[in-house]
Amino acid sequence: MIKEGIKEKGLRPYARDLGVSVGVLRSIQSGRDTPYSSLKDLARALGLEFYIGPPRETGPIYIVSLDGADYAPIPWVDARLAAGAGAENGDVSLQGALAFRRDWLRERDISPASVCLLTVTGDSMAPTLHDGDLVMIDERRTAIRNRHVYALVDIDGSARVKRLDLVENELIVLTSDNPTHPAETRRGDDMNRLRILGEIVWSAHAW
Structure with missing residues (x-):
């Protein structure tokens, strides 16, 4: 190249x-x-992944060309993230895909093979995220950066979206942007039971 x-x-x-x-x-x-x-x-x-480590499985990356620009289809998964008490998702299926410009993704260090789109339910993350909004989750970004928004599976198995803070490696604070929803904490073993799906790196508002 x-x-x-x-x-x-x-x-x-x-x-x-x-x-x-x-x-x-x-x-x-x-x-x-x-x-x-x-x-x-x-x-x-160059839009390439620079990786040193053991062999790993990677999914195919499809490229769509439109008006001379290259686009990468990002899978839209039929699952929901609750901006509130939590959403239960049974069998998850592929609902479709949205195409994003590859140069736009590259500028933001987003790998098309490591992201997916999900739908938000509830109002606890308003005005940042609204009920029905579509969000892009980067599954590579699972280390908590304080005050960033993440998709997660809570200790009860429900899928949620919250702003997270790691406090001195002793507790994780789950915060809603809507002030009517109180903050929550996870301590001790519950911290390890919290599974971070990835960081929210893009959202689209449903009118």
Whole structure:
């Protein structure tokens, strides 16, 4: 990919397009050692996953082209996340898909193979999320970043969406954006029973 890009655009213009230094491309071109951070940035710019680790299963990534732009279909799962007490989901099936521009996903470090779309029910996350809103869940982002919004399976097995805070590794606080819904806490063993499905990285409001 890099050799073709250099051949088509020239070394300096292609480096500028990718947002990397000319030296990085020269290193790749000549086969010299390249720093890990440079390779990671380069892979992200090319829309590639940079991964070092044991073999793992990955799903297929489909590409749709529309008006000259590449789109990735993101699966829309027939399941619901309760912005409240919790939603019970039985057999989950694929409801369809929505197409997102691949460059838009890449800019936000979102891998099409690691995200899905679900529907929110309830009003506890209003005005951020409303009943019927569609949300995109990044299943790679399961480490709690305080004040970020996550989809989770609570200790009773129900699927929920809440703003989370990890307090000194002693408790997890589940907060609703709607002030009429009180905050909840999970301590001790209940912290480990809380399963984070992923971080909410996009939402669409239903009118």
